[in-house]
Amino acid sequence: MNSSITGAKTPLAQADPEVWSVFEAERDRQESTLELIASENHVSPAVLEAVGSIFTNKYAEGYPGKRYYGGCEQMDAIENLARERATALFGCEHVNVQPHSGSQANMAVYLAALKPGDTILSLDLSHGGHLTHGMRINFSGLLYRIVHYTVDPKTEVFDMAEIRRLAHEHSPNMIVTGASAYPRSIDFDAFAEIAAEIDALLMADIAHVAGLVAVGLHPSPVPVADYVTTTTHKTLRGPRSGLIMCKSKHAAAVDSRVFPGTQGGPLMHVIAGKAVAFGEALQPGFKAYQQQILRNATSLAEALIERKFRLVSGGTDNHLMLVDLRHNYAHVTGKAAETWLEATGIIVNKNMIPFDTRKPVETSGLRLGTPALTTRGMGEAEMRTIAGLIDDTIRSEGDAATAKRVRSQVRELCQQFPIAH
Numbered sequence: 412m413n414s415s416i417t418g419a420k421t422p423l424a425q426a427d428p429e430v431w432s433v434f435e436a437e438r439d440r441q442e443s444t445l446e447l448i449a450s451e452n453h454v455s456p457a458v459l460e461a462v463g464s465i466f467t468n469k470y471a472e473g474y475p476g477k478r479y480y481g482g483c484e485q486m487d488a489i490e491n492l493a494r495e496r497a498t499a500l501f502g503c504e505h506v507n508v509q510p511h512s513g514s515q516a517n518m519a520v521y522l523a524a525l526k527p528g529d530t531i532l533s534l535d536l537s538h539g540g541h542l543t544h545g546m547r548i549n550f551s552g553l554l555y556r557i558v559h560y561t562v563d564p565k566t567e568v569f570d571m572a573e574i575r576r577l578a579h580e581h582s583p584n585m586i587v588t589g590a591s592a593y594p595r596s597i598d599f600d601a602f603a604e605i606a607a608e609i610d611a612l613l614m615a616d617i618a619h620v621a622g623l624v625a626v627g628l629h630p631s632p633v634p635v636a637d638y639v640t641t642t643t644h645k646t647l648r649g650p651r652s653g654l655i656m657c658k659s660k661h662a663a664a665v666d667s668r669v670f671p672g673t674q675g676g677p678l679m680h681v682i683a684g685k686a687v688a689f690g691e692a693l694q695p696g697f698k699a700y701q702q703q704i705l706r707n708a709t710s711l712a713e714a715l716i717e718r719k720f721r722l723v724s725g726g727t728d729n730h731l732m733l734v735d736l737r738h739n740y741a742h743v744t745g746k747a748a749e750t751w752l753e754a755t756g757i758i759v760n761k762n763m764i765p766f767d768t769r770k771p772v773e774t775s776g777l778r779l780g781t782p783a784l785t786t787r788g789m790g791e792a793e794m795r796t797i798a799g800l801i802d803d804t805i806r807s808e809g810d811a812a813t814a815k816r817v818r819s820q821v822r823e824l825c826q827q828f829p830i831a832h
């Protein structure tokens with residue numbers, strides 16, 4: 412039970428009321444708003460305890476059994492647990508649990524697999540790709556020659572024939588698949604076939620869908636890709652961090668590019684949090700959670716379509732959807748909609764949609780996801796209510812009376828579904 416309920420002062424509240432009051436304000440914000448950002452989630456109290464633990468005190472450069480510091484017995488124990496559980500969860504040949512984030516995981520793989528100047532074929536950022544997939548001023552765009560594929564202009568899904576054509580035309584050293592804003596299932600086997608035809612390496616970045624992959628609700632790239640990277644804090648519902656899986660033949664190179672290649676001491680408290688989260692993901696309840704994420708995404712999508720919203724590709728196969736505002740609110744930017752929704756306690760992010768004509772700071776789209784609401788225990792009925800609240804808010808264009816009414820409905824919903832602490 413948290414201290415704001417018992418009235419007891421925490422060590423932080425006593426030592427630093429200034430920081431503590433910001434913490435309390437953030438706790439209140441998370442409690443009283445609807446989190447629809449597709450890449451966010453609410454971790455369990457057990458994961459929070461691990462991340463806030465004394466494992467933050469320890470230097471453990473190196474790997475279990477081969478550390479550069481004394482006193483690492485429990486560090487080895489926790490890192491081995493995290494590795495074993497990740498291996499059981501995904502069925503990979505080799506795993507490295509040390510990357511500090513998804514971006515660091517991708518950096519280590521590129522440095523292990525490629526030379527500067529090599530060619531990467533990857534998804535364009537404005538079509539749902541990630542910064543680390545070759546954005547011009549990201550390290551990936553600075554170090555490598557980038558060729559992008561996009562979604563098909565008509566279907567808004569990957570056109571595997573076009574991706575094959577680009578692969579044969581540009582002979583990339585590596586093909587990267589995976590996305591930050593792609594509402595459809597990804598056919599990793601098809602990507603692997605193309606990579607094999609041109610003798611390229613394949614990296615699958617499953618940062619968003621990792622939780623679905625872990626329980627078999629999205630195809631797994633693990634059997635077919637050379638490298639699989641992920642974050643651990645999105646659908647996987649662990650601490651903010653990263654993970655690399657790879658074939659055994661790539662293990663030594665990957666490990667050496669994580670440490671000492673790109674990182675120093677691992678964040679052992681976060682690795683402890685990953686061990687706990689992977690343990691949770693191995694429980695039967697986690698599959699039920701992922702199934703509910705999908706049911707909720709389908710309900711939210713259907714309810715938005717009933718209210719005349721257009722969704723990119725017409726719907727969703729996973730935990731997220733992209734709303735194309737141009738269809739029913741042509742003059743409303745993603746930026747404006749995000750701001751109006753935030754005022755009502757509905758937290759979303761503006762997002763580029765494929766072939767968007769607006770700038771990335773404005774956008775014509777919104778990205779909505781259901782992982783965090785599902786963690787709070789919300790179901791299909793709540794998704795239909797929320798679709799209505801989103802529509803009412805955007806239609807009223809920030810009108811104060813509507814915002815007030817929606818804000819109080821959002822508060823009521825949040826009270827019905829408290830976040831577990």
Ligand SMILES: *Cc1c(COP(=O)(O)O)cnc(C)c1O
Nearest residue numbers: 512513514541590591616618642
């Ligand atoms: C979120 C994400 C990442 C990066 O994660 P960080 O932990 O923010 O560095 C990498 N790839 C994809 C596809 C993502 O969606």
